[in-house]
Amino acid sequence: MLSQLKKPNDPCLLVGIETADDAGVYKINETTALIQTLDFFTPIVDDPYMFGQIAAANSLSDVYAMGGKPITAMNIVAFPMGCLPPEVLRDILMGGQDKVIEAGAVILGGHSIDDKEPKYGLSVTGTVHPDKILTNAGAKLGDVLILTKGIGTGVLSTAARAEMFPEGVAASIESMATLNRRAAEVATQYTIHSCTDITGFGLLGHAYEMAAGSGVAMKIKASTIPLLPEAAEAATIGLVPAGAYANREYLTTVCIDSSVPVAIQDLCFDPQTSGGLLLSVPYGEAEALLRALQQGGTPQARMIGEVIEGERGEIYVY
Amino acid sequence: MSTKIDARGLACPGPVIAIKKALEEMDTGVVTILLDNKIAKENVIKFSTAHGCGVSITEQGGDFLLTVCKGASISDEPVRADEVATSNTVYVFTQDTLGQGSRELGAVLIKGFLYTLLETRPRPKTLLFMNAGVLLTIQDSPVMDHLNKLAQEGVEILSCGTCLDYFVVKDKLAIGEITNMYTIVEKMTMATKVITL
Numbered sequence: 001m002l003s004q005l006k007k008p009n010d011p012c013l014l015v016g017i018e019t020a021d022d023a024g025v026y027k028i029n030e031t032t033a034l035i036q037t038l039d040f041f042t043p044i045v046d047d048p049y050m051f052g053q054i055a056a057a058n059s060l061s062d063v064y065a066m067g068g069k070p071i072t073a074m075n076i077v078a079f080p081m082g083c084l085p086p087e088v089l090r091d092i093l094m095g096g097q098d099k100v101i102e103a104g105a106v107i108l109g110g111h112s113i114d115d116k117e118p119k120y121g122l123s124v125t126g127t128v129h130p131d132k133i134l135t136n137a138g139a140k141l142g143d144v145l146i147l148t149k150g151i152g153t154g155v156l157s158t159a160a161r162a163e164m165f166p167e168g169v170a171a172s173i174e175s176m177a178t179l180n181r182r183a184a185e186v187a188t189q190y191t192i193h194s195c196t197d198i199t200g201f202g203l204l205g206h207a208y209e210m211a212a213g214s215g216v217a218m219k220i221k222a223s224t225i226p227l228l229p230e231a232a233e234a235a236t237i238g239l240v241p242a243g244a245y246a247n248r249e250y251l252t253t254v255c256i257d258s259s260v261p262v263a264i265q266d267l268c269f270d271p272q273t274s275g276g277l278l279l280s281v282p283y284g285e286a287e288a289l290l291r292a293l294q295q296g297g298t299p300q301a302r303m304i305g306e307v308i309e310g311e312r313g314e315i316y317v318y
Numbered sequence: 319m320s321t322k323i324d325a326r327g328l329a330c331p332g333p334v335i336a337i338k339k340a341l342e343e344m345d346t347g348v349v350t351i352l353l354d355n356k357i358a359k360e361n362v363i364k365f366s367t368a369h370g371c372g373v374s375i376t377e378q379g380g381d382f383l384l385t386v387c388k389g390a391s392i393s394d395e396p397v398r399a400d401e402v403a404t405s406n407t408v409y410v411f412t413q414d415t416l417g418q419g420s421r422e423l424g425a426v427l428i429k430g431f432l433y434t435l436l437e438t439r440p441r442p443k444t445l446l447f448m449n450a451g452v453l454l455t456i457q458d459s460p461v462m463d464h465l466n467k468l469a470q471e472g473v474e475i476l477s478c479g480t481c482l483d484y485f486v487v488k489d490k491l492a493i494g495e496i497t498n499m500y501t502i503v504e505k506m507t508m509a510t511k512v513i514t515l
Contacts, residue, residue, distance in 0.1 A: 162331045162338075238334050238364030242357050262364070 015066070015135060023062045023126075025133055033130045037062035040076045040121025044157050044273055045173055048088045052095020052120060053177040058199070058274035059122035060103050064184035065197040065277060066135070068128030073100050075110025078119035092120050103179055132188070134195035136206075137213035143193055143307040144286035145218065148183040148293060149175055149276025150300045151203050152231025152267055158239040159230070165239075168230025175228060175300075176274040182297035183277050190289045191282050198275030202247045204254050204268045206278055207315055212253075214280070217310025220268075220317045222260040226302045227267060235263035235270070243271035256317040268317060276300070280307060319347035320504070325362075326354035326381065333358040334365050341369065341388050346508055349386045352378075359384065372507075387508050407442045408509040409435070411451035416515055425460065431515070432464035444474040444505050446497075452481045456490040465493050478502060 002017060014033055015025035023037035039059040043051045056073075063070045075096060079089050100107050100122070107122075156172035159165040180197060187195070194214055198206050203225065211218045247269040248254075256265050276298075281289055286303060293301035310316070321340045325333040333353055340349045353359050359375065359382040366373045372387040389406045415424025416431055435442065445468070447455050454461050455477045469475055475494025482488040482496060506512050 158331050162335050236364065237368045238361035239331055240357075240361055240364070242330060245357050245360065 014130060014133060023066050023068075025066060025128065027130050031129055033128050033133065035063050035066050035068040035126035035128055036124075037126075038076065038121065038123035040078075040119050041273075042117055042119050044176075045160070048091035049095040050173055050177060052092040052097075053099045054095075054173070054274055055092075055120045056096040056099035056103075056122055057177050057179050059124050060099070060105070061180045061197045061199075061274055063124055063126035064180040065195055066126070066128060067132055067184065067188055067192070067195065068126035070100075070103050070105040070124050070126040072106050072108050073122040073124045074108055075112070076119070076121045076123060077110060077112035078115035078117065079112060080116050080118065081114050083116070084118065088118075092118070096120065096122065099177070099179070103181055134188075134192055135213070136194055136196040136210045139194040139210055139214035139216050139218075139280035139307050140282070141216060141307055141309065142283050143280040144283055144303050145207070145220065145305040145307070146279045146281055146286065146290060146293070146301060147198070147203070147226060147276055147304050148180070148187075148279070148298045148301045149178070149198070150226040150228040150231070151198065151272055151275065152228035152235070152270060153273045153275065154202075154241045154243055154270040155231050155235045155239055155267060156228060157273070158241050159234040162239055165230040165234050168228060168234060171229045172231075178274075180277050183293060183301070186292050186296045186298070187277065187279055187289065189292070190285050192279055193282065194280035196278050198272045198278055200243065200271045200273075201250075202244065202269045202271050203275075203278070204251055204315055204317070205247050208251055208253060208313055210278060210280065211307075211315060212313035214307075215312050216307045217312070217314040218305055218316070219308050220305035220315060222256075222264050222268070222317055224302055224304050225264070225268070226300045226304075227264075231267055231270075232261075232263050235266045236261075240266045241271065244269045247271060251315075253311070253313045254315045254317065260317055265317075319344045321347065321349045323349065323351040325351050325358065328358070330357065331361065334361050337362050337365055337386060341366075341371065341386070344388060346388055348504065348507060349388070351384050351386065353382045353384065354380070356382075358382075362386070372510075385507075389508050389510055406509050407440075407511040407513065408444045408446060408505055409442050410446045410448065410506070410512060410514040411454060412448050412514060413450045414453040428454070428515075429461055429464070432461045432468070436464055436467055441468075441471055441473055443509070444476060445494075446502055446505060447475070447477040447494075448481055448502065449478075450481075450485070452477045452485060452487065455493050456482075456487045457492045459492065462492060469493060476501065476505070 012027040160169040416427035476497040479496040
């Protein structure tokens, strides 16, 4: 459907919608390009402050995924005025603001509309050197794949609604509210061929985007994928959101070995909120980058697979 | 014990919450749950099998009717097979001999079979007697000694009432209890293994 829109013909447009990347990038001058992105969604946790934190972290993440630094943000708000107390909105906005401050950026303002269902997120502007943009389209044969956060936020959000697995739910909330800032700062000190953040299409959906965009295939070892606490237990007992099934149906170039437990398969398709970065790194630098990430504030980072010979976009999970 | 749930229209994870509650409220039993979408069906199947319950599925005009059978209490850890003295195995005796081809041989075999069952661990849970099988649970049955010993060890012995009536031997029942088709089907469905002779 997006292909029916006119394609821009501007030489300053460095990254547009053609490769389904995390953000748009526009060159300002020889040393600066602007990154523009936005994201918003309905509440996924009960606490309004944490909702604000998570939504903001999620929106900011796309700037980090492009190798950039956020500088400004604007609030996008939908709220049922008159139905929910104004303190709820205040707490959401405080959560968002605190997260933007943590990211070293500034909130300039925003816009709100009356809506029966609350929604919150940010429109974010960041900067990056035009020669250092990280796209989801540069992975090379022989690269190692590193994931910086555990997966399972979709399953654990479902567990939260079932009032089960409180420890896993708490760990998931903390993970969703964690910026990808540290991970990006460490990673950009190394050679990164490709980078994307893991969100609504799940680990395999975003791995597919990277593989297809780069013209490569990938293999992922299921037992090495970092999982959030209790995510596997929750998936085993059927706390699997509809989005995981939808992602699985959509991703036809993914092949999963039958030895991979169904719960782990479900987690691979589980839609993530504010997930970690998926990095495609030259083999020779992978060990050093992994150590640096684990010691530098991203202890859950793991090597999960490799870029291999194969059909464009094929992902083999074993 | 059996419970029926209509979980159509419940938003995720409503169906899983519903089956969880129903299974927690029974020691053993059958829950039938009606669902209106594939995702709810998949998730309820996952929950049930993760807790050691058997599941059968019937499609009903776009909806899914799941029959979930719980044979033991839900526990956090699976029970190790060698820790169980009695397994939920049901033996169904449909005649008063064992096998076909010779009645004389069959009479010898059924005695031998029940004698061997006495020596076997783990114990079966239930012996069901139907059709001519009820002739084994009445007075003067050639296998009464073996059945008595099994009963003393806690094995449940049930004879079909309709069958006892048919053979006009109801007042000659000498061991165990009279049962009906509902219980027979329930016992067979809830069992982890059913052996029919």
